Amino acid sequence: MEDEGYHRFLSRCASPLLKELSPASEGLDFGCGPAPLLARILMENGHRVELFDRYYFPEYGAIKKDYDFIVATEVVEHLAAPGDELTRLWRQLRPGGFMALMTKLVISPERFASWHYIRDPTHISFFSAETLRWLAQELGAELQFVDSDVIFLKKSGVYPE
Template identity: 50%
Template sequence: MMPTCPLCASRDTLHYHRDARRDYHRCRRCGLVFVPAAQRLDPAAERAVYDRHENSPDDPGYRRFLSRLAEPLRARLAPGDRGLDFGAGPGPTLSVMFEEAGHPMAIYDPFYAPDASVLEQLYDFITATEVVEHLFEPGRELARLAAMLPPGGWLGLMTKRVTDREAFAGWHYILDPTHVCFFSESSFAWLAGQLGMDLEFPAADVVLLQKR
């Protein structure tokens, strides 16, 4: 039996690619490419990979990288809009950048900032940079984030996108063992329709969704 898509829950999936370590399946309904559950890392092994990250607000290169999302999103916000950085990682930086621009921020990360009370509030915008490719249940998680936004609120995502099977086979992005879900433009189009959100691709790897 083919595995169920973790984004749209369809069983209409096909085998897409195999490398030395894992299999990758593609959903015919939403276009998501994903690793089957049995081939994901356990939490301890996943945390060990993240612990090696050395991202910091003091790194100008990392700030430039994050600005690809921060700048187009900031241009769409009102002064003082309040945000949540979801999946902030061991060195929260995007939240610092938005606070410097006058936006109060909360952070959440299941390993490094696991205070779940921040997930029970409403925000004017939510960011998740280099996060969605790590989610085991992206459909459920992204629906939860959308529910934390008022009408007109923004969800800003940053992740590299699947283009075609040939490029996927040689893609460095699949070499990270914590990357288990790979979105295409069609995946985000399905998601936007499902969540009642308008969709923009303002820059490479950047996705903005606004709640209607």
């Protein structure tokens, strides 16, 4: 049985992304985990979604294709070299494409010290709004904070006809 709370959680990314995507877009669920619910939500709405997860769906061919969108929900905090990985993924986005990230953001240095998020030993990379603004500038991306932990980066250009 599907966890309704998890569905609601992922819908905070899926719903606004679905409003942005052209019909039948092709995407990648990067770091999808063992139960790729977000990919299923997107597929149920007419999009094609490839899966990649180093541990559960290690099909490296999926991370060598080009896509209209890439989603990475609750995965970037696990990356040892997030700048390199996000830059590599960015190169796979087609013009006009979206990279949708979900990760908790650092609010302030003072709050970081007692933040529950850093207590997970698998969380090794942390992002702030400033970090994401810098990343968007480096990538030449349009940045949108959709929710407190949902971030869209849009690649300039238009979808091919």
